[in-house]
């Protein structure tokens with residue numbers, strides 16, 4: 001029998017302005033902003049469909065302290081939709097929307113509980129007047145919290161059958177996130193809670209599978225190319241033996257994905273759209289009900305090498321692919337096309353000759369084998385040829401990146417030299 005059933009989400013980041021895309025475009029930014037709200041609406045729909053007892057949101061509901069009134073109204077109207085059906089909601093505030101940034105005038109619907117920031121608070125969820133679950137949590141008062149909040153969580157004296165801890169904080173690698181409210185997994189293992197509902201890290205992670213379950217559900221809508229893959233929330237069921245069943249439910253509207261498309265010698269340009277489409281369909285957990293923002297890397301040996309490398313060519317191709325996409329319900333938007341291709345040229349044959357091209361190849365080989373030589377070469381580049389800024393940037397490239405630049409230069413030069421013949 002099920003004791004309790006709830007949805008766990010975090011990091012909604014409602015009202016994110018989305019300005020960081022390479023191919024920034026207002027229509028697209030508006031669609032992404034709308035997607036943060038739509039994915040939350042899907043979570044609320046899911047609460048109804050699954051007839052859960054409550055919803056937990058582990059902080060960062062809004063992207064910024066300066067959340068718009070409209071965004072707050074949208075959030076509250078979704079919570080009201082839950083409350084009206086008797087579904088409760090519990091949330092903490094995180095570093096993006098600390099408690100001091102919430103308006104005093106925000107009136108939360110009945111059955112909605114926001115945790116305070118002065119101490120760990122507890123709300124008890126009851127069914128038929130019997131306590132079912134104690135939900136403990138604490139909000140960030142201000143943006144920066146460096147304390148180990150996890151150490152402050154304690155079971156109630158006379159606990160309900162299920163105890164849940166809601167915490168916005170960092171365990172493990174913080175990645176691109178600030179190391180706020182940091183704690184070690186060992187800090188929470190023996191505190192008697194059944195479930196640690198974490199937020200803050202946007203990558204979905206099951207930190208501990210049982211006794212207790214510790215989870216970052218990740219954000220329900222990706223926001224950049226650091227947040228690829230299916231995004232969603234967890235449906236959690238805890239049965240009478242305290243066994244926890246977890247189901248991940250995707251709710252993303254728009255996905256960010258990076259794909260590779262390998263071109264072959266015989267491929268003509270008309271194959272490219274089909275190849276991109278196929279590669280998109282092969283994405284892990286592909287969902288044809290979602291929109292996609294793609295970074296496409298073209299690889300392989302292709303006779304299109306010279307054409308694709310013509311200045312401006314890639315931008316025009318990208319524009320062509322994106323034409324009309326913003327009007328589609330499910331769109332595919334290409335944010336960037338990266339080239340990692342080589343021409344169909346047999347270097348070993350050319351190298352055998354004793355002409356200028358053969359000499360050039362041999363010179364490239366020498367540089368490819370000796371990274372010190374490349375560094376020397378760059379040092380010696382005449383500053384009249386390239387700007388000081390570019391020279392500085394080149395100086396910061398890693399050995400690996402330098403090698404890639406050298407490769408690209410080699411193929412471009414070969415293309416030019418051989419076409420001249």
Ligand SMILES: [Mn+2]
Nearest residue numbers: 011060200201
């Ligand atoms: Mn966050």
